[in-house]
Amino acid sequence: MLTFELNGQRYNKKAHATALAQKLDGRSLGSIEFKRGNISAVMLSLGYPYINGYKPRSNFQAMLVTEVEAQLSADVALQESVQAAVLRPALSMTAENVQDIWVPAPRVPVPKVSRSKPSTGLREERPEYTPRFIARQRDYLAQEARNRSLGCAGELFVADLEARRLHAAGQKTLSERVEHVAATQGDGLGYDVLSFEDDGRERLIEVKTTSFGQLTPFFVSSNELARSEHDADRYQLYRIFEFRANPRVFRLLGPINTHCVLDAVSYLARLAG
Incomplete structure (x- = not known):
């Protein structure tokens, strides 16, 4: 299927x-x-x-x-x-109906491997992180995360979405100041789009885009995590899912680690001495 x-x-x-x-x-x-x-x-x-x-x-x-x-x-x-x-390369698109794309952020338990007999109940608990040594021939989700075409298309989608939101709120000047900073200033800021609240306060938006389902995991950098903590009152992560077929978005406000369980998948190693 x-x-x-x-x-x-x-x-x-x-x-x-x-x-x-x-x-x-x-x-x-x-x-x-x-x-x-x-x-x-x-x-x-x-x-x-x-x-x-x-x-x-x-x-x-x-x-x-x-x-x-x-x-x-x-x-x-x-x-x-x-x-x-x-x-697959992604084409830029805009939302036909802005109101239809927003969904509530899901709240789900973390997958857990049971090595004993399955429980008869359906209660799912949040476990402590433990290493899981599962062989992978390919990590397709990681490959999609590196698809720059898809990532850029998602960022442009959000920039357009924000400009339209502000324009509809009567903030034409603010709508014209929405900036795709990942393109104009480069990576490293810890967010992708600079937008604004209706009252003029800055909204720092990190965009994560997938063509797959709402619960598909995504990757965050240490810089993005730090930025979400440093500017918690201004930071928002926009998760776009099913981008190619029927794009929808949910938001995570403030520090990323208050919404997500973070598993370290790699480290930068320097020789100690």
């Missing part, structure tokens, strides 16, 4: 789930949907996008990771489809 989705082909989730339920005696459609949510969480942990509509659910078993890895490794068509999706 993910291959169909990435290639823009139509498919029927319900029909697929119904056919699967017939092969699994005693399994309800609800239990299949729940398990697909577990699979979505595993997909993200392996650097893959997940099928739209199957919200990632934590507390998956380690054996599920092994099985999903095996299925992904054998599915060459899926690998090629994901690779093409994350590398």
